[in-house]
Amino acid sequence: METRNKKRKFNDAYLFALPYFLVFFFFVVLLIFISVILSLTYYDTINFPTWVGIQNYITLFTTDSDFMQYALPTTIKYALIIGPGGYIISFFMAWVLAQISHKLRTVMAIVLYSPSLTSGVLMAVIWKVVFSGDTRGYLNYFLLNIGFINEPVQWLQDTNMIFGIMIFVGLWSSMSVGFLAMLSGILNVDKDLYEAAYVDGMKNRWQEVFYITIPSMKPQMLFGAVMAVVGTFNAAGLAVALTGSYPPPQLAGWLIVDHMNDYGFARYEMGYASAVSVVLLSMVMFFYYVSHQLFGEKKIR
């Protein structure tokens, strides 16, 4: 009887987990394996992949100047600004909002969260008008009016500006699910902790934040960090959508994701595109590792 029961329970659990993990396996895990394997081949989607070893990676890192000169540095720069930047803004906003009473806070949180309900690309229509290069563009009109500039700036054609605008759009939509998580993390910090700390001689808000708030919501901070990394991917295709030309002028704002999509879906060089995607995935893993080091629970040895 005992063993039969055990066996039944065992089967049950697998049935519950199976449908999800079937999809998960086929559309996440297997895809990563395919990426890695295809990255070692030449594959044009018509002929059977031919083995080329690490040739794709060699090409990528030595002769592909578009990748080394534009995609890689732009992505690193973008990720280093938007990742921590968006994260800090999210935390700061969450902290500020946590100190406002419930109703007003809810309204403010909805407003701050609203940009991440759409993708930057879909909202490109707005940015196109705001940063329009003629005098009718909102920003140009405003700056001309206050006398800051004398003639309209070609925001979306100037290669230096495009990156700045992407950063702006990225920060604009950086208050995502991670922001909500951190907000609710701050709200749920045990109030007694603060009280006790003040009794113990805590003096100001800085100490409050660094000694009480952040340490007691580390799990939420980590979730927020993960979401911040996820959020940086929203910028895929943003430069193209903003400038309206493919590829954007002088590859301004060209990210690794764009490079990958370009090789994959415009040139159908799937092997090479896979190599790019492996590089991208390893960067993501690196960020995951870093954020885990910062906020993860330290294992006791």
Place this chain on the structure above:
Amino acid sequence: MKYRKVDQAPLTKTEKIRRRLLKKAKRKYRKFQGIRINPPYFHLSQMKFVLLALPMLIITMLPIIYIISHAFKPLAELYAYPPKIFASRLTLDNFRNLALAASQTGVPFVRYLFNSIVSTSLTIVLSLLIGSLAAYSFSFLKYKFKKPLFALNQLAIMIVPVAIAVPRFIMMSSLGLTNNMLSHIIPLLAMPVGVFLTKQFMDQVPRELYEAAKIDGANNWQIYSKVVLPLVKPALVTVMILAFQASWNNAETSSLYVNDEALKTLPYYFSTLTLGTSAIAAQGMAAVASLIIFVPNIVLFILLQKNVMNTMAYSGIK
């Protein structure tokens, strides 16, 4: 204030006491200088925080306001000089143009809308079902490889669909998932973040309930559907919102995996509008398009935000 007093019945004694206590509590709160997290009442001292958040609020709000007003602007005002944020006269011209433009490509606008609605609702239902089943197994059941699978799932939160677009393309074509309605749905069903959030929320359900149901002779399916699911509604609602966003905003499937114009969805159709022409009329239409994509998202979130905040309390990764 004065008007209300006239037709108000005199306060009952208990009500009077209640109000006095409330006042006292408010006064006490104002006096307390230490902790201001999650204050129970609004007080002028909170104004400085409102002011701190104000610049960001304006930046996040303006584009939304702009897109709403742009959608209702008459053609003549779209490119007026000086540019105005608010339209002087509201019209539905842009909406009409959008509907007409759609019919010129041979596929009516309504068809895209229909496809979007069908694929989004199916995605939501199916991903909720399989996701909550998996979360239930993570939270309540015991089986081999549970821990590594959960760790893998947690890691996969980071692996955004965009980053594995190339192998997915190969997977989709080798599974024959191109050019049909299923191509919109199946790749979106694996939502690691959804499973993660649901599992975390399920962990809050008292184990005693599970044990009690088990003793009463309920099987796992019954416990899952009758006991656990009703208790984790906030998490399910949150996942629903996330699934909605993933599917409703998704233009990628239509452009990569679907050739048949009649099977494509709204965001794809809208992206062709924005990228294609730069004519003035297209600007207005694009604004309407963004509005159509945006409004259901925000309405859903506003209606259900309480659930989301509730779920987020357990979102921490350890």
